Amino acid sequence: MIVIADLSIPADAFPLGRILDEYPEVEIELERIIPLRNAIIPLFWVSNGDTEEIEATLTEDPLTESVTPLTQTDSRVLYEVEWSPDVNGVVQSMFESDARLLEAEGTVDVWDFRLQFRTRSDLAKFRTACEENDVPVTLRRLYNPALPEDNGQLSARQYEALVSAYKGGYFEVPRGTSMSALGTEFGISDSAVSQRLRRGTAALIAETLLPEYSQS
Template structure:
């Protein structure tokens, strides 16, 4: 069983919180978090704010080894930061439990995370690590996707397509979004997104609702 949790933590529990302290009007969305050798590399989008000011704030941290402004998408700017292994807060509990951050963004004065763990034991270890680091966690939701032994699990792309479609109201009546709008977010064609969604849903139904 692979648990997925939605949690909320204080801004100070994640190193990017220093941006929220000095630029309270910005919105931050984590794109990827990559541990490499002696460094931690987050890629993240920032809505609003001046890129030079954002880079300057990030460079002030003694944990920052490198900052790079990568691209711009409308109102959002994509940054890459390299932190050294001294970075604390939520980072090491995530890495030590092989957790995968599916989504992360700032909400008010805190962070909302959706995290996938390889097992419930890993989730318990993560909780214990956060307690030892005095990181308060609010558990908003716990999901337990389960597949029978020998079944086919969803691919990461199929999982993300289903979750995003659900969250944006594609399955509502009336629908809150369209295939075209969803496909544009993934930068793929309407047909490719439709196939990804249908194959993912087919796998989900077959492995969780249909007896062999």
């Protein structure tokens, strides 16, 4: 049976963590990782950073073969990077266990992944491979097999954060819970919680109050 797992790893255990280490204000959302015979290509969005500095940092990485900006919005750039096939750690562990990347985002401290595995054995294989590559993995939550409905722009992670914040009284005056408490609940940093609440709120406004805007 399919298993969906929410996992966290330290930012420095993932190749893109170097950007966040040098530019902590930057936000990264990983779209997908494409394995090729002679290369591995991640596609990811970068927000809140100087484009030239980020591209220079990516290019200087010894694993990087090429860097290509694909498209740009007002605040985000979509990059395609060609990594050397020598990249290991969590990336190779995903391939070895046939994991499917559903979501991934990083902060200066931690990377959060949502991965889909065909079986629990594949999940166990992934964790073993990470251990062999000295990548510490924190398993935060399992879904077997369904996720909350993901309608429109609101992602499952944003849904979870908003619901927990609402139930905990975060939006009340005075607040019934804090950003730090929500971060502890999900096993992520305060900054990551803030990003999910902000983006989730924006998505809800676009979908419910301005549906014609969200469809444009």
